[in-house]
Amino acid sequence: MSGEHLVSALVRDEPRVLTRITALFGRRGYNIKSLSVGATETPGISRMTFVVGGERGVVEQAMRQLQKLHDVLQIIDHSQEKYVDRELVLLKVRVDKDTRLEVRQMAEDFRARIVDAGRQALMFEVTGDEGKITAFIEQMRPFGILETMRTGRAALIRGSNADIASHVYGGESQALAALASGLSPVPQPREASSRDGGEQ
Amino acid sequence: MTPTQDSPDIRWSGAGALWASLEAHGVHTVFGYPGGAIMPVYDALTFFPQIRHILGRHEQGSIHAAEGWAKATGQLGVVLATSGPGATNLVTGLADAMLDSVPLLAITGNVASHLIGTDAFQEADITGITLPVTKHNYIVRSAEDVPRVIAEAIHIARSGRPGPVLVDIPKDVQLAACEYRPADLRPHPPLPPREPEPAALAAALELLTQAERPVMMVGGGALDAAAEVTALAHAWNIPVITTLMGLGAFPASDPLWLGMPGMHGSVAANRAISEADVLLGIGLRFDDRVTGRVRDFAPRASIIHVDLDAAELGKIVSTHCPVRADAAQVARALKEQAPSQIPERPDWLAQLEEWKGRGHHPEVWGAAQAVRQVVARLGPDDILSSDVGQHQMLAAQLARFERPRRWLNSGGLGTMGFGFPAAIGAALAEPDVVSMVIAGDGGFQMTAQELATLKHADIRNVKICIINNSYLGMVRQWQELFHGERYSEVELGHSNPDFLKLADAYGVPGWRAEDSASLDEALEGWLNHPGSALLEVVVPSQHHVFPMVPAGASLSEMLETEPVRAGVMQTGTVQDSPDGVEAPGDDMEAVPIMALDAQRGGER
Numbered sequence: 001m002s003g004e005h006l007v008s009a010l011v012r013d014e015p016r017v018l019t020r021i022t023a024l025f026g027r028r029g030y031n032i033k034s035l036s037v038g039a040t041e042t043p044g045i046s047r048m049t050f051v052v053g054g055e056r057g058v059v060e061q062a063m064r065q066l067q068k069l070h071d072v073l074q075i076i077d078h079s080q081e082k083y084v085d086r087e088l089v090l091l092k093v094r095v096d097k098d099t100r101l102e103v104r105q106m107a108e109d110f111r112a113r114i115v116d117a118g119r120q121a122l123m124f125e126v127t128g129d130e131g132k133i134t135a136f137i138e139q140m141r142p143f144g145i146l147e148t149m150r151t152g153r154a155a156l157i158r159g160s161n162a163d164i165a166s167h168v169y170g171g172e173s174q175a176l177a178a179l180a181s182g183l184s185p186v187p188q189p190r191e192a193s194s195r196d197g198g199e200q
Numbered sequence: 201m202t203p204t205q206d207s208p209d210i211r212w213s214g215a216g217a218l219w220a221s222l223e224a225h226g227v228h229t230v231f232g233y234p235g236g237a238i239m240p241v242y243d244a245l246t247f248f249p250q251i252r253h254i255l256g257r258h259e260q261g262s263i264h265a266a267e268g269w270a271k272a273t274g275q276l277g278v279v280l281a282t283s284g285p286g287a288t289n290l291v292t293g294l295a296d297a298m299l300d301s302v303p304l305l306a307i308t309g310n311v312a313s314h315l316i317g318t319d320a321f322q323e324a325d326i327t328g329i330t331l332p333v334t335k336h337n338y339i340v341r342s343a344e345d346v347p348r349v350i351a352e353a354i355h356i357a358r359s360g361r362p363g364p365v366l367v368d369i370p371k372d373v374q375l376a377a378c379e380y381r382p383a384d385l386r387p388h389p390p391l392p393p394r395e396p397e398p399a400a401l402a403a404a405l406e407l408l409t410q411a412e413r414p415v416m417m418v419g420g421g422a423l424d425a426a427a428e429v430t431a432l433a434h435a436w437n438i439p440v441i442t443t444l445m446g447l448g449a450f451p452a453s454d455p456l457w458l459g460m461p462g463m464h465g466s467v468a469a470n471r472a473i474s475e476a477d478v479l480l481g482i483g484l485r486f487d488d489r490v491t492g493r494v495r496d497f498a499p500r501a502s503i504i505h506v507d508l509d510a511a512e513l514g515k516i517v518s519t520h521c522p523v524r525a526d527a528a529q530v531a532r533a534l535k536e537q538a539p540s541q542i543p544e545r546p547d548w549l550a551q552l553e554e555w556k557g558r559g560h561h562p563e564v565w566g567a568a569q570a571v572r573q574v575v576a577r578l579g580p581d582d583i584l585s586s587d588v589g590q591h592q593m594l595a596a597q598l599a600r601f602e603r604p605r606r607w608l609n610s611g612g613l614g615t616m617g618f619g620f621p622a623a624i625g626a627a628l629a630e631p632d633v634v635s636m637v638i639a640g641d642g643g644f645q646m647t648a649q650e651l652a653t654l655k656h657a658d659i660r661n662v663k664i665c666i667i668n669n670s671y672l673g674m675v676r677q678w679q680e681l682f683h684g685e686r687y688s689e690v691e692l693g694h695s696n697p698d699f700l701k702l703a704d705a706y707g708v709p710g711w712r713a714e715d716s717a718s719l720d721e722a723l724e725g726w727l728n729h730p731g732s733a734l735l736e737v738v739v740p741s742q743h744h745v746f747p748m749v750p751a752g753a754s755l756s757e758m759l760e761t762e763p764v765r766a767g768v769m770q771t772g773t774v775q776d777s778p779d780g781v782e783a784p785g786d787d788m789e790a791v792p793i794m795a796l797d798a799q800r801g802g803e804r
Contacts, residue, residue: 015339020331027332057514064511070336070356 004033005052005059006078006085006155012071013039013046020069021048030054030062034087034152045073049085049155078155085155087133090115092123094144103143110136121146214343215244215374217385218307219251221350224385227278228252229269229628231262235282236322238309240374254628254657257649259286261621263293264647267302268625271608272583272635274424276303276357277625283310284322287368288329292615294364295333299612300445301420303362305353306330310339312372327368335363340370343378347385355388361421361509394508396525396533403521404480404504404530405537411478413500413548414438417461420445420611421483421507423604425528429482430454432531435538437545439552441469443484445611448601458552462490463749464593467559468552470747470755473498475551482506483527486516487612488751496754506530559747559760561594565716566743567667568594571638573719574665574737575599577727582634583626585609587619587643590673593745595638617646620664624653627662627732634727635661641668641696651706654732662732664708666699669741677744693741703734710734 011017018037025032031053040047052059063075078085091112095103100122107114107124110132116123126136130153137145210216218241222230229252234242245253256262259281266277277297281290287308297304311320327337336356338349346369353365408414416438422429426449433440433456440450441458450457459466461473470492473479479501484490486505491497497517504521505513513522523530561568571594578584584599585608586592592609601607608626610618619637627635644666654662670693679687700710710733711726713719719737726735749758 016327016331019328023331061511061515064513068335068509068511 007050008076009048009072010074011046013044014071017071036152036154082158083155085129085153087153088127088151089133090149092121092146093140095122099143106139210244211247214346214376214378215240217346217378217380219244219248221347221385225354225387230278231266232280233259235286237283237371257652259289261647261650263290264618264621265625267297268608268622269629270302272605272626273629278305280307284324287324287326294330296610296613296615297364298333301362303357304364305357306366308368310368310370313370330366334366337366339368340373343373343376347380359391393526393529396523396530400523407478407502413476414478415472415476416440417481418446418449419443419484422449422527425531426604428528428531432535435535437542444596447607448604451602452600464745468555470758471555474756476501478502480504485512492749493754567739570737570739571595572598585619585623585637587639588614588616589640590745591638591640591667616643621647621650623662627659636663638665642672655707660731664734666736668736669739671741699736708734712736714738
């Protein structure tokens, strides 16, 4: 299965952690399509969400390589779980007196907010999943998109205590204990399924 | 005692904490080379007389010595270097240790914290530079962090799949006062060996039970599971191939041993892989030098792959049964489930026995004969390290290792200059055995300055054997076979030093041999000399290492012997046949060798 795969990682908030991860992708030839990073509610731990391009086998290999990094505490493969994902996009669209109303109307349909308005351009803030973002951008394209900034997708597993809760956020959690002792927990990636290896 | 403004005591500093931490982790020998940015560490060393520091002559020599120590003992190797050029000189050794999974701790000094990032004198971003060639690295920000970081670094270097860890300590951090208590220095408890999943084990058992032509392939990840692997092979009566890194993990004297696989592997090993119906790989990573063309690797086999590193499972060859666990645990578990009646496998073993008789070097004077005569003198506990090139492959083919960690070489990175300093490290770890190195005339010169280390550390058990064919032999071999005999920049002979005079200049006695008889004579003097000594064996330059699987070819396209004439070689191919086992020897066909695509250029 080729395409895009959504993967999250909980990582130690250490200097160069981003470099370690992106360098690993770079030197092994994995393709990061988007990457978003931010602090979590636990001090010292950040969450990253990647969109990784490529065959399923390559993505699994990438996840296993990531898991080996000392600063990576946990990898979450969103293809295995129900999740919510969102991306925030700032989009600057050209308008004139003929199109202004139509553009605003269309943006309202997408629940995009106007965050800056001028005579010749409107800037929208739109949040949503991949489908909504793509549709909005396609709708705006004929009017003339002047500039775009996308934050990259961010994702969380649905439910009140998904697998990561027990592993990472619990009082006795492996990762927090590990963080206190300065050691990463023993990684527990899934075994390779049969004949799935990234041959060649 | 704590340092004060008036009487600073270097023992109670970041530098002192480093040595105290190393000592608490059982480190008693370190390799290194001082310089400006690591002077406080060397100052503090004077207060730790229990720790032996081996002064090399170049940081690359020191780190390979630390690797040799680690490879021979399985214990942590430790190397120190200063900032900038000292640190960058470690990079080759770190990359080497990374690829060969060697537990190594590298300590580098760095410029003072406030100078970092200013292009200060002898400043290099060594944590940035070594990021892809270390398992992990650290820059220590405060002296109080030293014990924690050292404990963590050593734990990472040793745990799971071992590897190198670098700790960079700015000079001000080395100097800063640090009160540490014994409790701060305690090592992390080792991780328990990882047990196999019952389901994975059951799947492996199922495959083994049904196997008619099974073969085991054992790599460097099984060096500490030799007893379990051997018992497993005997209980199931399965022949065993040991990779270049795995030589010694199964005794060479055992009738089930098939030799080494891959590019210069034995006929028996490569044919066994091509014909096996079940391949049980333990602690190996299916390197391209082992597999040949991947899609034709083990074409008839269901592959069981046992490795501690999940990222190796399915990375190169697709695996029917991945088992992520400790090699010894798996071998023990599979052995316990062996059938009560040991399978006899008469046809399979008879076939292998026939293949074992093929592809041997003729007994004519040359590098192969020289290596054969030299390695024959090794005792079962002696250590053989090799450099990289033809002599390495010959030594791997011809030496017979009965136990693990007696064979040290740079398998993954193929580092010329590795062999001699590695032998120094091993000699220090085990002063009562012979630590022999076989090197080429090219590779020896890459770290020949370490001859001085022999005298400095009074090392008496290193025996250096230079197989001098006046060429970069392996590159020459490829140029002859795959580059139309255009010998480009591989002739060393006319500019080589007189190796005996070179050794003599460092106070190391030397012997020279130029034929089989003079070699026997020289071996007596060289080995019986009560101290480290050098032996130069002058051999013809035109010999090749065979068998050979050309890069990009499949193992079944192995060239068993020297080509009949330049440009055309004889190759025996394994035929597809309904019963799977076929003696391929009779249908030799001529294949233009240039057609076998030499995909990889820079051979050493």
